[in-house]
Amino acid sequence: MRNVRTVKELLVEAKDAAELMVDLAYAAIFYGDDALAREVLRLEERVDELLVDLRAVCMIAARTRDDADQLAGVLSMAVSIEGIADAAEDIARVVLKDLGVPGELRDDLRHATEVTARVKVRPVNDLEGATLRDLELPSRTGMWIIAIRRDVDWIHGPDGDEVLREGDVLFLQGPRTGVDEMRQLAGAPPRELPDPLERGKLSHLDRAVDLVVELKNVSEVAVGLAYSAILLRDETLAAEVGAIEDQSDELFHQLEGWVLRAAAELEDPEELRGMLHLAAAAERIVDSAQSMCRVIEEEGPPHPIIAAALSEADEIVAEAIVAAGSELDGQTLGQLRLQTETGMEVLAVQRANRWIYHPRRDHRNQAGDRLIAIGPEEGAPRLRRLAGDVRPEGEEGWVEVSEED
Numbered sequence: 001m002r003n004v005r006t007v008k009e010l011l012v013e014a015k016d017a018a019e020l021m022v023d024l025a026y027a028a029i030f031y032g033d034d035a036l037a038r039e040v041l042r043l044e045e046r047v048d049e050l051l052v053d054l055r056a057v058c059m060i061a062a063r064t065r066d067d068a069d070q071l072a073g074v075l076s077m078a079v080s081i082e083g084i085a086d087a088a089e090d091i092a093r094v095v096l097k098d099l100g101v102p103g104e105l106r107d108d109l110r111h112a113t114e115v116t117a118r119v120k121v122r123p124v125n126d127l128e129g130a131t132l133r134d135l136e137l138p139s140r141t142g143m144w145i146i147a148i149r150r151d152v153d154w155i156h157g158p159d160g161d162e163v164l165r166e167g168d169v170l171f172l173q174g175p176r177t178g179v180d181e182m183r184q185l186a187g188a189p190p191r192e193l194p195d196p197l198e199r200g201k202l203s204h205l206d207r208a209v210d211l212v213v214e215l216k217n218v219s220e221v222a223v224g225l226a227y228s229a230i231l232l233r234d235e236t237l238a239a240e241v242g243a244i245e246d247q248s249d250e251l252f253h254q255l256e257g258w259v260l261r262a263a264a265e266l267e268d269p270e271e272l273r274g275m276l277h278l279a280a281a282a283e284r285i286v287d288s289a290q291s292m293c294r295v296i297e298e299e300g301p302p303h304p305i306i307a308a309a310l311s312e313a314d315e316i317v318a319e320a321i322v323a324a325g326s327e328l329d330g331q332t333l334g335q336l337r338l339q340t341e342t343g344m345e346v347l348a349v350q351r352a353n354r355w356i357y358h359p360r361r362d363h364r365n366q367a368g369d370r371l372i373a374i375g376p377e378e379g380a381p382r383l384r385r386l387a388g389d390v391r392p393e394g395e396e397g398w399v400e401v402s403e404e405d
Contacts, residue, residue: 007061007074010054011081011309016156017047018081019223020147020171021088022285026216027116028095029278031191036118039149039169040092046154047085051078073295074305077230083288084223087281094278100271101278117143117179121168122187133160141181143174144343157376204265208258212275215251215282218244221358222289224347224374228317229293231310237372238293240348240355248286255279317372318344318380324367326388334361342382344375 021043028036058075062068094101121127127135138144148155148162149169155162164170172182180190222244229237259276263269295306310317322328328336339345348357350370356363365371373383384391 005053005057007054007057007071008305008309010050010057011074011077011305013156014047014050014054014078014081014085015227015309016147017043017050017154018085018088020156021047021085022091022220022223023116023146023173024118024171025088025091027118028092029101030115032095032101033118034095037092037095039118039171040088041096042149043154044085044089047082051082054078076295077292077306080226080288080292083291084285087284087288090281090284091278094274099274099277100268101274115173115176115179116146117172117182119170119172119179119182119186119188121164121166121170123166125166125187126185127164128166130164131160132158132162132164135164137172137182137185138174141174141185142178143172143182145170145172147171204258204261208255208262208272208275211251211255211258212279212282215248215255215279217358218248218251219282219285219289221347222248222286223292224317224345225357225372226289226292227310227374228319228347228372230295231307231317232319232372233296235296236350236355237348238296240357241290241293244357245286245290248283252279252283316377316380317374318383320371320373320384320387320389321391322365322367322369322371323388323390326367327386328365328369328371328388329367330364332362332364333359336365336386338373338383338386339375342373342375342386343379344373344383346371346373348372 021040024036024043025040027033028040055075055078058071062071093099132145145158146156148158148164148171150165150167170182170186172178183190222241225237225244226241228234229241255276259272263272266272320328333346346359348355348371349359349363349365350356350372351366351368371383371387373379375383
């Protein structure tokens with residue numbers, strides 16, 4: 001007999017699993033790794049189970065018309081999460097069906113600043129029996145564990161007391177240089193990825209590759225901003241997600257043109273099929289993010305369970321306002337190394353009435369900037385301290401939820 005779980009628990013796990021699916025699906029493309037792609041399919045089955053249970057619990061909980069109206073927002077979130085998970089599955093199937101991905105695209109994706117990796121703890125290793133806190137993997141390798149699969153069970157966002165075991169499958173994020181270090185600690189052989197090829201004159205294929213990478217980037221930002229908009233109840237952020245959806249449509253239309261031109265240059269244009277599948281999946285992720293934002297367009301605030309779930313997920317949304325003279329004031333994101341120092345990734349910056357999403361490393365912060373970031377719960381107060389944001393909890397940007405949710 002299944003344990004009865006709350007709406008919040010089901011929503012948190014489904015959200016975390018869907019986001020992990022996207023990370024692993026792209027990692028499967030980077031490495032051409034069937035094992036990673038199969039992990040995505042396992043997670044997709046788990047998301048389906050969670051959402052079936054979620055819908056059932058919502059139906060049981062809706063005793064009145066008012067209950068039903070409020071829980072409709074939760075079900076809408078579930079549909080959007082399902083859309084993200086389905087798109088991730090399609091990305092993984094590009095690998096499993098061997099649809100073909102140009103080497104240029106693998107290079108562009110694989111050598112990003114941050115990558116996702118899967119490492120299994122082998123019989124002879126340097127990890128077994130130690131807690132994550134004692135291992136200090138982020139400082140040793142630059143990689144942090146975002147999830148662990150132990151037999152058929154999943155541990156999302158494991159805490160410092162988690163003890164690793166032989167056979168654990170670790171899912172990590174961090175710099176590509178840390179992947180082989182983690183593999184060595186786990187007793188696995190190195191991947192020894194080759195350096196990317198030097199580009200000469202941009203070809204039609206190069207331009208198509210750049211557009212696929214841009215679609216991947218905007219899809220990830222759109223999801224993060226959608227969660228931010230809901231948690232912070234910010235209609236301007238929701239509008240920004242809508243603008244990103246328009247941009248993704250335009251990027252896809254441009255991509256189709258460059259793919260047709262590139263097909264004429266290649267001996268085997270079949271490898272372009274995978275690119276089109278990837279781009280279409282990324283566009284569907286953006287569509288799901290935009291659908292998610294409809295929760296705050298309805299009359300009245302979203303159901304408190306939604307805010308509670310987003311607050312307790314593996315990665316949470318936080319905001320910080322840059323104060324004059326703070327450590328962030330006048331510094332670029334590259335100089336600050338915020339992801340290393342706080343674990344938080346800046347998704348967007350609001351400056352006056354303008355939004356800058358997916359800011360680059362050379363973006364220079366100014367007093368008054370409002371940063372929207374995503375990362376581990378403990379990273380939020382660190383970010384605010386660096387920004388000199390001294391507002392107490394409970395003010396704008398801090399979401400309070402009832403214990404009974």
